[in-house]
Amino acid sequence: MAQQVFPGRYTADPERESVTVFLIGMRANRWWKAATVAKVAAAMPRMLRHLAGDPASGMLGCEQWFGRTTMLLSYWESPEHLRKFAADRESPHLEPWRRFMKEVAGTGDVGVWHETYQVPAAGIEVIYNGMPLFGLAKATTHVPVGAGSNTAKQRMGRPAGRVAGSPSGKG
Template sequence: MSKVMPGRYTAQMEGSFVVFIIGMRINKLWAVHKWLPVFMAMNPMLQELYRNKELGFLDASFHLSWRGVSLVQYWKSFEQLEDYARKGANHLEAWRHFNKKVATSGVVGIYHETYLVPEGHYECVYNNMPVYGLAKAGAHIPASGKRETASGRLGRNEKPAQQG
C-alpha cells in the first residue's frame, strides 16, 4: 500500500508528454477462456516497459470495473509510444493473438485513446493521496503559491475561490 502524503500536491512535467488510455471490456462474461488471455497479456507488456525506461514509458495506473480494466499510461512522446506499439515484442505477440483468437468474436472489446499534451497545458491536484498518476510519472510537488488553484497551475493569474 502506498504512503498517503498529507496536504495538497500537484505534478510537474518537463516538456510535452503523452497520455495513453488503453483498456478492455468483457462483453460475454461466461467466455472466460476467450477474454482472460487478453487480460493476462497486459502484465508482460508492463513489465517490459518498466524494465526498459529508454522506450519512453513513464508510468501507468490501473482502473478496474466489473466489466473490464483500463490503464492510464504516461509516455515521453508519441513517437516512442508508436514505436513500442509497432516493435515491442510483448505487444506484437499479444496483438497477433488477439486478432487470431478473439478480434471478430465480440467476446471482448479493446480500446485506446491518445492525448498529446503540450508543455504547460495540464493541471492536476492530489489532496491527501499517495504519489499517483501524473505526479508519479513526473515530479510530485506542493500545490502552493502560484500552484494553489487550477488556474495558477495552468499559468493563469486567477484568485482562489472563497472557501467556507
C-alpha cells in the same frame, strides 16, 4: 503494503514540453467466455514488466483499474516512443495483438479500445490532496502546491519546469 499518503495539496511538474497520455482497455462483453477474457488480459502484465524494466522505452508511469471494463492510464515521453513500442517485433506487444486480431477480434467476446493524447505542459492542471503518489505526479515530479500554483487557473497554462517546489521550479 500501505502506500505513503502525502497530507496536504500537491501537483505535478512534468518537466517537459508535453506528455503523451495513452488510455487502453478491454471489456468483457461475454463474461461467460472467461477463458477468452483471461487470455486477452494476460498479455498486459508482461508488457508492463517489459516497459518498467526499460526506461528507454519512454513510458513514464501508469495506473490501472479492473472491472468488466478494465483500463490502463499511461504517461509517455512522446507519441513516437509509444508507436515504437507497439510496432517493435522484439517487444511483448506485437505478437499478442496479432493473436487477438486473428482469434478474438470480430467475435464480440472481448472489446478493446485505446485513446492517445499529446498534451502540452501548459495544458495540464492536476491536484492531489491527501493522496499517495498517483497519476502524473507519480510518473513525473510530485511537488507541493505553493506560491503560483494554489489555484487551478495558476496551475493551468504554466510552462514545464515552472512549479514552485519542483527541482527546476522558479515559482
